[in-house]
Amino acid sequence: MKLFYEDVNLQTFQAKKIDEGTDEQGRRYVVLDQTAFYPTGGGQPHDTGLLNQAPVYNVEEVDGAVRHYIEGTDPLLETVHGEVNWDRRFDHMQQHAGQHILSAAFENNFNLKTVSFHLGEEVCSVDLEAEQVSDEVLSMAERQANELVLENRPIETKWVSQEELKQYPLRKDVAVTDDIRLVIIPEADYNGCGGTHPTSTGQVGAINILHTEKQRGQTRVYFVCGKRVTRQLSEKHEVIQALTAKMSAPQEKLVDAADRLLDQNRQLEKTVEELKSQLLTFEAKQYQGDVVKEVFTDRPVAELQKLAKMIIAGPDQKTVLFVNETDDKLQLVCGRGAEVTTDMNKLIKSVLPLIDGRGGGKPDFAQGGGEKRMSAEAFLEACVANI
Incomplete structure (x- = not known):
């Protein structure tokens, strides 16, 4: 009997054990002649609680029988006292x-x-x-x-x-x-x-x-x-109070204060990008010779790509080979000027197997990366040897 349909407010009850077993997942369960525990169904989760002090952690209806899944291995008496977790119910x-x-x-x-x-x-x-x-x-x-x-x-x-x-x-x-x-x-x-x-x-x-x-x-x-x-x-009040203190603005003006802060942040990000671009332009001018090769440590790949493109945008005979080393990876960026005939895409495909890597690109510019199976310097020299 489903006592929760007889009295939805029933929190404790007495019942008799009519079946006990273990399901295919090894979970111990008990079936009673009547229960106030609601089984999962109709979009509503199951009840939890106690059967003779044994915690009930799940309740399911299987083939018309309400199974109470309980913790522990102690035998359950034939007469059972049930207690539903009322806060949850x-x-x-x-x-x-x-x-x-x-x-x-x-x-x-x-x-x-x-x-x-x-x-x-x-x-x-x-x-x-x-x-x-x-x-x-x-x-x-x-x-x-x-x-x-x-x-x-x-x-x-x-x-x-x-x-x-x-x-x-x-x-x-x-x-x-x-x-x-x-x-x-x-x-x-x-x-x-x-x-x-x-x-x-x-x-x-x-x-x-x-x-x-x-x-x-x-x-x-x-x-x-x-x-x-x-x-x-x-929870929302705690968040608002914290933001009010951090932004030095009352609750009703928090949105305006946040908008101002976001605008300032966007302007700062724009300024930082402009300064980075200026630094890269200056850095690009420092590289001499027809073949520019260098090993970097933990340098953002996007930054290296931009630097390489600045270098090959100058004299048309330039070739750039950059290897970037992180904790567990090697990354390769390579590019060439208009007068260089080396196919960068073929070059990168020929050396990436050395580090079990992947990548590709176009004949004039390519990039890729893989595992750190060799030193960055040795990998760079292998790239040079394949030009």
Whole structure:
């Protein structure tokens, strides 16, 4: 017997053990003649708790039997005292009921159907049948959902037959034909559901939409309910307080302060790039001779590519071979001027096998890298020998 359907607020119970075993994954489980533990299903996670002080870490329904997966190896007595982790259960009840209310607000007022629901450990989400949902609609749906919470309407459950379903304006078709359980918020939501919910909307506490994202032609709406709203508010308050102190700006001016800081950062980055370019130009002029070869340590490859291109942009007979050494890799950048006939792409393909590397490019410029199987100096000399 599923006691959570008889009394959703039941936290402790007595039962008899009717089966005990180990599943194919080696997990120990117990089956009882009755239980208040909710098994995973309908988008709602399982309960946890204790059976005679043995921790219950998972609950699943397998072939009609509710399996309680327990820790430990001590024998379980025939008579079992069960205790449900109420904080976890009530949190799930708040989130699940909140989803019903929020989905009803989207559909009843904006014709936005919910196609899936996920109850996560930190946040929940619903996928709406729409590519885009405006901020205005999100705000209005959240406000209407919270108004329904404040009205403290009853949340009723009822077992009905297939024929009796016709009496109710269901939000979506039910997935079963027998043992149909409806969760009803009068004049707001009529939905087939096997999950656990509080007995009134007021127990949901509050509903807060966090953000949205596009999801394969649909819109995923992330939200929290009940105690999770308070937790989210507390976390955000801590962040805002820290930013207020760091940016020397009150909360209402944090966005403006952040915009100014980002503008300053962009200007600084632009200045740094200009100075780097000037330094590279100066550095390029220092290299003499037709073949420029050098080993670097932990130099950014993009920087070496830019330096090499500056060098070969001068005299047309220049050839550049740069090897960069990191903790575990060797990287090669090579280029040539217009009067040089060496194919840089063929050159790099001929030497990279020495370091089990990969790379390529064009006849006048190529790059690649691989494992540090030899010294950087030896690899550079191998490149020179292949010109």
